[in-house]
Amino acid sequence: MSETVRVKMAEYHVGKSPDVLITIGLGSCVGIALYDDISKVGGLIHIMLPKSNDTENLKPAKYADTGIPLMIEKMVEAGAVRENITAKIAGGAHMFSSSGDMVIQIGKRNIEAVCQILEDLNIPITGEDLGKDYGRTMEFYTEDGRVKIRSYKKGEKFI
Amino acid sequence: MSDLINHLTSIHKDVLKEIGNIGAGNAATAFAQFLNTRIHMTVPSVTIVPIEDVPELTGGVESRVISVLLRVTGESPGSILLVFSENSTLNLLEMITDYEIDINNLEEVEISAVMEIGNILSGSYLNAINQMTGLNLFQSVPAFAHDMAGAILSSSMLSIAENDYALLIETKFINGDEEIEGFFFYIPDPGSLEKILNSLGIETT
Numbered sequence: 563m564s565e566t567v568r569v570k571m572a573e574y575h576v577g578k579s580p581d582v583l584i585t586i587g588l589g590s591c592v593g594i595a596l597y598d599d600i601s602k603v604g605g606l607i608h609i610m611l612p613k614s615n616d617t618e619n620l621k622p623a624k625y626a627d628t629g630i631p632l633m634i635e636k637m638v639e640a641g642a643v644r645e646n647i648t649a650k651i652a653g654g655a656h657m658f659s660s661s662g663d664m665v666i667q668i669g670k671r672n673i674e675a676v677c678q679i680l681e682d683l684n685i686p687i688t689g690e691d692l693g694k695d696y697g698r699t700m701e702f703y704t705e706d707g708r709v710k711i712r713s714y715k716k717g718e719k720f721i
Numbered sequence: 722m723s724d725l726i727n728h729l730t731s732i733h734k735d736v737l738k739e740i741g742n743i744g745a746g747n748a749a750t751a752f753a754q755f756l757n758t759r760i761h762m763t764v765p766s767v768t769i770v771p772i773e774d775v776p777e778l779t780g781g782v783e784s785r786v787i788s789v790l791l792r793v794t795g796e797s798p799g800s801i802l803l804v805f806s807e808n809s810t811l812n813l814l815e816m817i818t819d820y821e822i823d824i825n826n827l828e829e830v831e832i833s834a835v836m837e838i839g840n841i842l843s844g845s846y847l848n849a850i851n852q853m854t855g856l857n858l859f860q861s862v863p864a865f866a867h868d869m870a871g872a873i874l875s876s877s878m879l880s881i882a883e884n885d886y887a888l889l890i891e892t893k894f895i896n897g898d899e900e901i902e903g904f905f906f907y908i909p910d911p912g913s914l915e916k917i918l919n920s921l922g923i924e925t926t
Binding site for chain 2: 570571572573586587588589590591610611615620621624655657658659668669696697698699713714715
């Protein structure tokens with residue numbers, strides 16, 4: 563049975579074909595859809611910040627550096643093969659015009675952190691829709707790995 | 722700091738609510754004068770929500786809203802976020818202009834008008850807080866966004882994103898005919914809560 567799962571901010575979910583994983587309203591946050599197209603296991607995570615400073619870290623999926631490795635681990639447990647995993651990423655926008663530098667920078671810093679972590683883990687990025695100034699929704703079809711990006715500014719497209 | 726959120730007493734919450742009350746009362750008056758209409762406000766609430774629920778605060782995460790964000794600087798920094806539905810924005814703009822507004826294609830001057838409303842509301846809100854607490858809080862230049870509510874809310878709470886919970890002092894402005902409904906959030910940065918409470922002689926340890 564196909565299941566549609568909504569992934570909230572600072573959360574992740576691992577599913578298997580034909581599940582559809584959705585995360586709504588990515589602003590400066592980044593959504594990362596990881597996929598093994600052989601086992602058809604997919605994971606979607608909605609991170610808020612690049613790096614965790616919190617030693618307890620009760621919310622690993624809030625941060626790129628703790629969330630991505632955790633989700634990969636869960637995908638492998640669900641039957642994915644580590645070497646097959648590829649990534650599609652979206653978000654990292656700068657939502658407010660003429661706002662303070664902190665708000666300007668965070669989207670960019672999130673994108674840089676996610677790309678660096680994926681590179682370090684040898685996970686190729688096969689699709690992306692990043693930056694700019696608008697919010698996005700991601701719909702990840704684990705049946706074939708397509709990711710639909712929805713936004714008010716640009717309508718719908720697949721990456 | 723983040724700890725204080727977990728240990729807020731009912732007295733702390735009442736004091737924060739009262740600050741919201743005085744700030745919002747002042748802002749509602751300024752708003753009403755600007756629009757030359759009656760503006761009511763709801764009793765402010767002190768809302769503490771898990772950070773992952775922040776995108777849902779105004780209802781539909783994917784609904785398209787109009788918002789103004791201001792940074793609060795001074796001894797206890799924070800942010801002020803104002804969120805209006807598209808419908809409310811239309812009604813607002815029609816009260817202060819005399820031509821047709823295309824909500825999907827807002828003109829520069831209309832965006833400026835919305836930002837000015839943000840300026841007026843947060844200015845009078847902070848004035849009231851300053852008078853009450855003796856703190857000296859200023860506001861930054863307003864920033865504007867017209868997009869998905871979830872994307873706007875999450876992106877405007879970054880100064881508190883490290884925390885597990887968000888503390889918001891929230892009011893709704895409503896005019897009599899419910900043509901205008903706006904969310905007003907005051908979001909103290911981590912560490913600012915103590916300063917606000919201490920400025921009123923309230924112990925936080």
